[in-house]
Amino acid sequence: MWMEAGLPANPRLNRQGDAPKTGIVHLGPGAFFRAFNAIYTQEAMEAAGGDWGITAVSLRSPTARDQLEPQGGVYTSVSLGAEGVTHTLIGSINKVLVAPENPSAVLDVMADPAVKIVSLTITEKGYCHEPSTGRLRLDHADIVHDLAHLDAPQSALGFIVGALARRRAAGVAPFTVLSCDNLPSNGHLARGMVLEFAGQVDAGLRDWIASEGRFPATMVDRITPATTEADIAALEEAQGYYDPACVQHEPFRQWVIEDDFVGGARPDWHLGGAQFVRDVDAHETMKLRCLNGTHSTLAYLGYLAGYETISDTVSDAAFAVLCEYLWTDEIIPTVPQPEGEDLAAYAAALLERYRNPAIRHRTWQIAMDGSQKLPQRILGTVSDALAAGRTVPGLALAVAGWMRYVGGVDEAGAMIDVRDPLAARLRELSEGAATPAAKVAALLAVEDVFAPELAAHDGFRDAVTGAYAGLVAKGARAMVQELVA
Ligand code: CS2
Numbered sequence: 071m072w073m074e075a076g077l078p079a080n081p082r083l084n085r086q087g088d089a090p091k092t093g094i095v096h097l098g099p100g101a102f103f104r105a106f107n108a109i110y111t112q113e114a115m116e117a118a119g120g121d122w123g124i125t126a127v128s129l130r131s132p133t134a135r136d137q138l139e140p141q142g143g144v145y146t147s148v149s150l151g152a153e154g155v156t157h158t159l160i161g162s163i164n165k166v167l168v169a170p171e172n173p174s175a176v177l178d179v180m181a182d183p184a185v186k187i188v189s190l191t192i193t194e195k196g197y198c199h200e201p202s203t204g205r206l207r208l209d210h211a212d213i214v215h216d217l218a219h220l221d222a223p224q225s226a227l228g229f230i231v232g233a234l235a236r237r238r239a240a241g242v243a244p245f246t247v248l249s250c251d252n253l254p255s256n257g258h259l260a261r262g263m264v265l266e267f268a269g270q271v272d273a274g275l276r277d278w279i280a281s282e283g284r285f286p287a288t289m290v291d292r293i294t295p296a297t298t299e300a301d302i303a304a305l306e307e308a309q310g311y312y313d314p315a316c317v318q319h320e321p322f323r324q325w326v327i328e329d330d331f332v333g334g335a336r337p338d339w340h341l342g343g344a345q346f347v348r349d350v351d352a353h354e355t356m357k358l359r360c361l362n363g364t365h366s367t368l369a370y371l372g373y374l375a376g377y378e379t380i381s382d383t384v385s386d387a388a389f390a391v392l393c394e395y396l397w398t399d400e401i402i403p404t405v406p407q408p409e410g411e412d413l414a415a416y417a418a419a420l421l422e423r424y425r426n427p428a429i430r431h432r433t434w435q436i437a438m439d440g441s442q443k444l445p446q447r448i449l450g451t452v453s454d455a456l457a458a459g460r461t462v463p464g465l466a467l468a469v470a471g472w473m474r475y476v477g478g479v480d481e482a483g484a485m486i487d488v489r490d491p492l493a494a495r496l497r498e499l500s501e502g503a504a505t506p507a508a509k510v511a512a513l514l515a516v517e518d519v520f521a522p523e524l525a526a527h528d529g530f531r532d533a534v535t536g537a538y539a540g541l542v543a544k545g546a547r548a549m550v551q552e553l554v555a
Contacts, residue, residue, distance in 0.1 A: 094125070095176075095187075098193070111339070117342070121184065125179050126143075128166065135166040145317065147319065152426070195442045198225055213228075247285045286330040295319075295429060361420055366443055370437055404450075441476075441519050449519075466537050469534050471546060481546065540552070
């Protein structure tokens with residue numbers, strides 16, 4: 071019986087009945103996947119049947135497996151909204167594998183003809199690409215390893231190509247690779263990475279994947295903060311059982327999927343509200359720039375202003391007005407009109423979603439991996455606005471906020487726990503420059519993040535430099551108030 075000081079010893083959640091047969095392998099069984107893909111898939115099976123059980127694969131940590139295996143893969147979805155809390159048991163995951171413990175078992179299940187889809191929530195850094203160019207980083211440690219050990223890979227790309235090689239050798243059709251990460255043209259990016267990797271292995275394998283494989287693009291959206299011990303305790307209090315794999319999320323969700331699957335094989339996700347479309351690009355751009363662009367802006371400027379969560383940050387009127395200004399003046403003018411969407415209404419709804427006090431989404435969590443996020447969330451918007459002859463003082467302040475943040479010291483002089491693949495390099499560049507102008511120039515020169523033509527734009531550089539100097543002199547809150555005054 072599970073016990074922890076102060077908490078009642080309640081029974082552990084576990085599966086009643088049989089688990090669904092595997093039809094999907096999912097790489098990256100984190101909170102978002104459990105709040106999103108796994109719920110849509112359960113609803114599709116409930117509505118229309120099908121062997122779409124999910125074998126989830128963790129590429130790094132045993133945490134998800136250790137949380138889910140004792141309860142047969144079942145966990146609780148906790149939806150937190152204005153109408154209160156809704157608890158739903160989700161049973162679409164039938165197994166969790168930990169790749170480093172047994173890579174061969176992962177390759178075996180991915181090579182199984184019953185597996186029709188391999189989906190991904192591996193975060194931006196999981197694609198081992200250079201964010202500013204979209205090219206595969208052949209010098210990436212995981213890629214170097216996997217090209218030499220394709221029978222025991224470490225990267226998502228290594229597992230995908232290794233399994234596809236087995237399927238080709240066995241005369242089995244490829245699976246569909248379904249990227250569900252916040253990247254522009256994520257299906258196209260995944261295809262490019264897989265083909266570039268496969269080309270390093272065998273030209274015939276690359277050509278087969280290029281011809282027979284499918285890599286549909288998707289736009290995914292549901293705000294899902296990391297689960298905390300307090301969340302687990304609250305669920306135990308409310309439902310009387312212990313479930314460390316529970317996920318907390320907003321009621322809102324949106325999944326827009328390019329309907330392009332190998333043999334047309336996929337679950338009836340539309341029965342849970344997913345939208346199958348021919349072209350996802352406009353929806354992706356809308357979401358990445360309007361939601362994720364303001365999310366990252368609030369993360370850096372809100373953190374520096376001393377706000378712990380997004381809802382805390384937008385409870386400060388100046389930051390709410392900042393979002394409205396960014397959407398109206400700097401972001402939406404660069405977003406092509408997605409079919410069926412009202413961009414102004416979409417933005418207004420975003421602000422209400424950010425205000426949700428039940429969702430404790432930490433600015434620190436969203437601030438993670440900014441070097442991998444900024445290009446598609448903010449810098450693409452900046453480049454398009456500048457090309458149209460418009461200035462972007464708000465997004466320049468956001469970029470300056472990121473630069474100040476990765477310097478590793480907050481406005482009270484305390485250290486910031488910066489999580490980013492480039493954290494050490496960014497901090498060293500910042501510390502090695504004495505003035506705001508020198509710091510901005512040093513960070514603009516990081517080509518992983520800033521395309522050279524943007525870094526060379528005098529107007530943008532001057533705007534970021536002025537914003538950075540203001541952050542140092544007056545602080546983030548004052549700079550936001552000044553901008554929206
Ligand atoms: C957030 C996203 O952590 C982050 O970077 O901006 O996870 C965001 O919550 C989702 O994209 C919302 O759909």
